[in-house]
Amino acid sequence: MATEVMxxxxxGEVSVxxxxxxxxxGGTRSSVIKVGGQKALPYLFEEGQLPYRPVIAYEVWDISPQDWPQELISAYGAVLKDPLAWAQECVNxxxxxxxxxxxxxAHPESGNKSPQQAAEFVSQLLKKVSVPxxxxxxGDDAKDNAVLPACCEAAKGERILVGSAVQDNYKTLAAAALADGHNIIAESPIDINIAKQLNILISDMGLALERIVINPTIGALGYGLEYAYSIMERARLAALAGDKTVAxxxxxxxxxxxxxxxxxxxxxxEMPNWGPEKERGIAWEAITSSALIQAGADILVMRHPLAIEKVQKYIGQLMEG
Amino acid sequence: MENFKITFLPDNKTVSVKKDTTILSAAISAGVYINSACGGDGVCGHCKVILKKGKVLSQSTGILSVQEKSQGIHLACQSAIQGDCEVEVLAASRVNFEKEDFERSGLKGQGVYSQVEEIEPFLSASSGDFKDYSLARKIYLELPKPDLEDKISDLERVYRQLKRSANIELLETPLANIRTLGELLRDSDWKITVTLAVRNNTAEIILIEPGDTSERNFGVCFDIGTTTLSGQLVDLNTKKVLGTKAAYNKQASFGSDVITRIVYARDPDGLTKLHAAVCEGMNEIIHELTAQHQVDLNEVTCVICAGNTTMIHLLLRIDPTFIRKEPYIATANFLPVSRASDAGVKINPRGLLYCMPGVASYVGADVTSGVLSSGLYKQKDLCLLIDIGTNGEIVLGSQDFMVASAASAGPAFEGSGVACGMRAARGAIEEVKISPAAKEVSYKTIANEKPRGICGSGYIDLISQMLSAGVLDKDGKIKAIDHPRIRKTDLGREFVVVFKAESQTGEDIVITETDIDNLKRAKAAIYAAASILVKHMGLEFENVKQVIIAGGFGTSIRMESAVRIGLLPDLPRERFQFVGNSSLAGASQSLLSWDALRKCDEIAKKITYFELSTEGAYMEEYMAALFFPHTDLAKFPSLRRL
Structure with missing residues (x-):
């Protein structure tokens, strides 16, 4: 007997x-990345359109990273010493x-760069690379409230995605994003209600819901991944059912x-029976990402080029349907 | 009939009483408190006094030793005054108010203790559709003197006369009243007033007084809330409410919610202290009411109480421990009629105490009483009763079924635990308007007095107006606007509603972000409970044809504001009706009609209790409701444009 597919x-649909x-x-980017727009649950192409594929953003810093594990550092090599070169290498x-x-x-304990220095770095980066x-x-609220508006201004017109706004500290950033035409990341602590509330609060300030990306806060495999997964799933179900505030x-x-x-x-x-760390870290990052892609993740911020390569391949397979 | 003067020492209070009045009764009239655990039956021996001067006629009880008798000690309840007297109340017999006056100074600091004050009753007392038959009736009788032709006993003579003049049968009389009857009838020239109270479906002669006192018969009804005690003095003859007063429940010094009080009851003396605290509060209210309306405490013949299950347990000194422990069982929901004096309530020592019946541990007599007075039990259409108190109680139903739940909301709407909160008394801000542009505040107070604080309905209006005027974010944070009314403090921002120059207290009246947080939690708990209960029955809010809002938080409530903040569901506003303190109204109805009280028993048996604490969806719904009006704006379609 043939199985009938329900x-x-x-x-509803997810905003683009x-x-x-x-x-x-009005910007200088060579391309525009669009995310969202889903009219169905992840990869159920029969149910509705999924117009854009998930994208991976390479994580780069404005300083040489201090606490990255050896495997990550050796993946990039000496270029990590020069943040601008590091960013260029990711692109090129x-x-x-x-x-x-x-x-x-800019963190008080990691160099304490001034808002002007941070903004200057952003200006230079925008000249060196052309991707969005x-x-x-x-992560320090007080410092971010000074630094991020300066960077928003430096990137005026480039329609960046800037974050993160949290429930107790969203106004300064939302105002800056609004003034300079950017999108905003709204971060909530694995809590669908706070995610919705923050979206409402930000949109109350005049920043359209179509300019908000939710950071639901995730845990890696073995560290609460399922919890994040279920929150994302619930939010997406609500969005598809027509709730714009969480879409x-x-x-x-x-x-x-x-x-x-x-x-x-x-x-x-240290742990001989766990196998070589070279493979383990990459696998951990790739598996966490692929699970979240199935939960509906639109943008994945990742570190290891090999993990990214694996996940890109996986996305390609998924999008083939 | 002769009157005599009796002076009580060491208070040095004098009162004029009729011959044959007992010393205990005279003491009550004089406002001198004498212990009387047995309520004047002459069995407890707690009311010892020394007769310094004058003459009394004492019944022999066997309680006093020969030595005590030789010292002139008498039992106040067994001694009938026969002439001007001077009496010293023994230290051991004095009700020691100082001992019970615990931590009062501490309470003041928390804003919990305050004087008993007049409040506005929303509903006037009436027995409604019920037959007038108040819980205590006084009937004046002129008995034919016995002679050789008419030789029935004194008691039968009283019964016969009651049958003849009031058609009352099925009578009982406690032994203590019979003991003194012979003397009393003859001394009063066979003209007496009997007080009949209803108990176990029979009438009991609780009191026999010489002469005609039938014109003076009063009852008091109470709503014993976790945070607020409200009491009403009712003239049982004219059915008129003479006054309504409220005071904060002094048990608050042992915890603001029922759970901490239940835990405290297990401490050594915990139950005794909790009991004393509620009694003291009730006695103060009774005292204030009777003093103001020139009613003698002896003329108050019955008291009826509604209140949540824990409060009723504590009033009757029943250990409430098991209410808190799974599976959450009350010791009793239907309580026997007892002597008011047994519970420590000071009225006529022979007066009775009635408690309205409860449903379950967290749906108590206040709810059944509210269902009675609001008439929910006889509605054809689906109704929702929302009682906004420290415990928010919700009843959903109609004449066909009733289901109830309770949610812990905290005392914010009753004006406790908020910076400038007060109950709905004179000078409480109950309506607020804020102009969106200039953020100027106009307000209305109860009785149009200068403002003293903000009551629950005022807070509802205030938050709604702050939201509409753009002063407040939907998550309850005050916006950082440069305006003289918005100030930053160590604990966040506050909004000045009334500057000190205008207030009665000489202090600014403000609302703080902490207050808003407390109010937000309270409204979320109530909304979530109502929402889950409706869902549990497979219904939607839209199916509810009438929403009855009860509670002592104001004299009115602006429905638009209550919906705006997400306290009430977004239904057409004409479906809402405010009934005030429905629990007190039900109690006063029952005070005036035994039928109403019996109806309440039926209601209690008919209500099904739905436990929220074990319902996972409740927490979920509560979290979603912690926003103004709600995280899910689709639930408030009429507010969408805001």
Whole structure:
């Protein structure tokens, strides 16, 4: 007997967020990345359109990373010492279509760069690479509130994606994104209600829901991945059912989470039966990413070029249907 | 009939009473408190006094030793005054208010203790559709004197006369009243007033007084809330409410919610202290009401209480421990009628205490009482009763079925635990308007007095207006606008509603972000409980044809504001109806009609209790409701454009 495929019809859809602006749109980027727009659950092509493929953003910093595991450092080599060269290498050598710049150097404990220095770095980066940009702060609220508006201004017209706005600190960043024509990352602590509330609060300030990307906060494989998965799934179900306030694309910071797992970074000589660390970390990052892609992730911020390569291949297979 | 003067020492209070009045009764009239655990039956021996001067006629009880008798000690309840007297109340017999006056200074600091004050009753007392038959009736009788032709006993003579003049049968009389009857009838020249109370479907003669006192018969009803005690003095003859007062429940010093109080009840003396605290509060309210309306405490013959299950347990000094422990069982939901004095409530020592019946551990007599007074039980269409209190209680149903739930909302809507909160009394801000452009505030207070604070309905209006005027974000944070009314403090921002120059207290009246957080949690708990209960029955809010809002948080409530903040579901506003303190209204209805009280028993048996604490979806719904109006804006379609 033939199996009848049940096809669900959805009334809602995920908003389309455009990152980057070409010359015609007032920016200097060579391309525009579009994410979102899904009218069905992930990869159920029979149920509705899934117009854009998930994209991977290479994570780069404005300083040489201090706490990255050996495997990551050796993957890039000496270029990590020069952040601008590192970013260029991602684009030129690894064909990155999107970069995620983390302004770690502004952190009071990692160099404490001034807002002007951070903005200057952003200006230079925009000259050196032509792909669209995501810019995130250093994680210190007070400092980010000074640094990110300066960087937004430096990138005015480039339609970057900037983050992260959180429930207790979103106004400064939302105002800056609004003023300079950027998109914003709204971060919530694995909580669908707060994700929705933050979207509403930001849109109340005048920034359209179509300019918000949700960072649902994720955990790596073995560190709460299922929890993040279920929150993303619930949010996507609500979005497809017509709830505009939660119908934003997702950005998942996989690199930072996966490479924090002890399974990813512990050396083989410490744990001989875990196998070589060279493969383990990459696998950890790739598996975490692919699970989140199935949950509906739109942007994955990743670190290891080999992990990225594997996930790109996986995305390609998924999109073939 | 002769009157005598009796003076009580050491208070040095004098009162004039009729011959044959007991010393205990005279003491009550004089406002001198004497212990009387047995309520004047002459069995507990707690009411010892020394007769310094004058003459009394004492019944022999066997309680006093020969030595005590030789010292002039008498039992106040067994001694009938026969002339002007001077009486010293023994230290051991004095109700020691100082001992119960615990931590009062501490309470003041928390804003919990405050004087008993007049509040506006929303509903006037009436027995409604029920037959007038108040819980205590006084009937004046002139008995034919016995002679050789008519030799029936004194008691039968009283019964016969009651049958003849009031057609009342099925009578009972406690032994204590019979003991003194012979003397009393003859001294009063066979003219007496009997007080009949209903108990176990029979009438009991609780009190026999010489002469005609039938004109003076009063009852008090209470709603014992976790945060607020409300009491009402009712003239049982005219059915008129003489006054309504409220005070904060002094148990609050042992915890603001029922759970901490249940835990505290297990401490050494915990139950005693909790019991004393509620009694003291009730006695103060009774005292204030009777003093203001020139009613003698002896003329108050019955008290009826509604309240949540824990409060009723504590009032009757029943250990409430098992209410808190799974599977959450109350010791009793239907409670026997007892002597008010047994519970420590000071009215006529022979007066009775009635408690309205409860449903379950967290749906108590306040809910059944509210269902009674709101008439939900006889509605054809689906109704939702939402009682906004420290425990938010929700009843969904109609004449066909009723299901109830309770959610812990906290005391914010009752004006406790918020910076400038107060109950709905004179000077409470109950309506607010904020102009969107200039952010100027106009307000209305209860009785149009200068503002003293903000009551629950005022807070509902205030938050709604702050949202509409763009002063407040939907998550309850005050916006950082440069405006003299918006100030930053160590604990976040605050909004000045009334500057001190205009207030009665000489202090600014403000709302802080912490207050808003407390109010947000309270409204979320209530909304979530209602929403889950409706869902549990397989229904939607849209199916509810009438929403009855009850609670003592105001004299009115602006429905638009209550929906705007997400306290009430977004239904057509004409479906909402505000009924005030429905629990107190049900109690006063029952005070005036035994039928109403019996109806309440039926209601209690008919309500099905739905436990929310074991319902996973409740937490989910609560979290989603922690936003103004709600995280899911689709649930509030009329507010979408905002």
């Amino acid at each position: 096809v669900e019809k959805w009334s 967020v455009s990152i980057g602006a070409t010359k015609a749109e 050598k690894y064909k990155a279509e999107l970069l995620c710049l983390r302004l770690q150097g 940009l995501i810019i995130t702060g250093c 934003s694309p997702f950005i998942c910071f996989v690199g930072q989470e996966a490479w924090r797992a002890k399974e990813a970074k512990t050396l083989a000589k």
